[in-house]
Amino acid sequence: MDLERQQQQQQQQQQQQQQQQQQQQQQQQQQQQQQQQQQQQQRRQQQPMAILPPLLRHLFLVFEGAPIIFEPGDYDEAMTCPDSPHWGKAVLKENEAFVRNGTFVDVPRPPNTNVVKGKWVFRVKLLPGDDPIYKARYCAKGFTQRYGHDFFETYSPTATPPVVRVFLDFVGRRGMILHSMDVTTAFLQGELHERIFMERPKGWHLPFDPNTVWELRRPVYGLKQAPREWHAKLSSTLRDLGFRPSAAATSLFLRTSPSPFYILVY
Template identity: 55%
Template sequence: MPTPCTKEEALSGPYKKEWKAAMDVENEAFIRNNSFDDVVPPSSVNIVGGKWIFRVKQLPGKAPLFKARYVAKGFTQKEYLDFFETFSPTAKLPTVRTLLDIAARGNFEIKSMDASSAFLQGQLKEDVHMECPPGFPGTYPANTVWKLKRPVYGLKQAPREWHNKVKEVLLALDFHPSASDSSLFVRHSSEPFYILVYVDDFILATRDPADMAAVQSALSSALLMKDLGDLKNYLGMEITRDRQACTITLSQESYIDNLLKRFDMDSSNSVSTPLSLQHQLTAPPVPSPDACKDPYPELVGSLMYAMMCTRPDLAYPVSVLSRYVSPGRYTASHWSAAKRVLRYLQATKSHILTLG
């Protein structure tokens, strides 16, 4: 399904009703979170640009979810005026697997929650003025802008302010960040309780169902959250559980199918090995940025993500392909080698990683 690049394209295409509904949801989130004041800005302030972006979220076995977001053009911000600190931690994939392994072995309850319009729940410290979206509900003078009260998506400091908000809430519930990964929060009481935060996606794991329900209720009281039930999908991984065997399996079959379609390889012939022994890759003697126009770095990055999540068998081919991602270092032969890895994934997309 093609994704529109502009508001005009979204509202004139075959899915205009779905995109209009998604934009209405986003506008309501701005209003509900008291995200801005309407002001006529002084001539001296920097006005940060804004843009609608659109995405279709497709989960296995579910109808497509149309999502629209009005974001700040962070590249128009000015350091020490619109923003200061920007660092925000992100959960590491080894932490995700380690937590799921602990939960499988301990037969923990594992739940998933999602924060709605997460960044709009943080607090913005700086004075930031931003273009308001054309057609936003209400009537405003032509020179009106938003003086932001919430860290809108796209602002450089928005992820940091959201993390600070989550940390504040979890500390109040006696959860503390792990020394090995500050996105993993742990509470040690009669039973250990783990909460892993990846931006707006939460994994909760503990043995006691009553304790799980109490913490979910407390989180929903402090933040606008959706309870997604038992963990089934996370970061593009499908998660299957066998509680009797105390195991969890991770797979990326849907991710691989989408990858094959994206690079027009879904009808390709499969191969049994990811690299060919007959062809050794080397960089061209004289780098030429025009040597290959194919999206080689994008494909290598996508293969790397599969490797990091569930496919350690891709470690060597990805390491070889990664040597040549700089412009001028990859040619048609490198592109062909990368596509061979896709053909290997075509044959092995049902491979799973078992934890527990």
């Protein structure tokens, strides 16, 4: 009888061990599935689909083989992805804008001086009935600037939603002609007052030299003071043309003669 009991106990122990092993395996499988799902979500976040209207987005996902455009996360990815010819042209266009606007001068890397880091940002702009527009912009990493050295004031007034609504209502009630426009490379039109050094970007036409950096002459995108300097330049230009800022909203400029003319900056 003792032997039979021992055998039964051993069998029960073996069954319990097998059940525990099965539970552990199931837990491991669940953990692996969760890790795979997290990795897939991270990949989707790193390579988001270009911004599309909701209807188009569903159509693009439904039809097999539809052209889904991904925005690369850095320069190397842009130059190795299937759309690299388009991104290469966009990079060249941005570099030409830097040169045309006198944005910088090449200087030896100064010792014991903060050099602002930069990053390429790639975006796709889609308009109804038009081909995708590939845009590349070399931006400063503003968080690498130092307050009191690389920048001081940063505030820049912009039109708030209530101001925009009131302005549109005013234009509609008076039957005025409304026109919208965009300023190409707007921030590069401003004037920089601080002495700022910045890393040269990948894809520049000159060979890479770690001992050569840019000394900025214009506020590039990403600098903390760039919006403020652009607004100062725009305000000065509009004043020279006879406009004055509104007392109600500093983002609204008006001129009453020879005929009423209003400009809202947003």
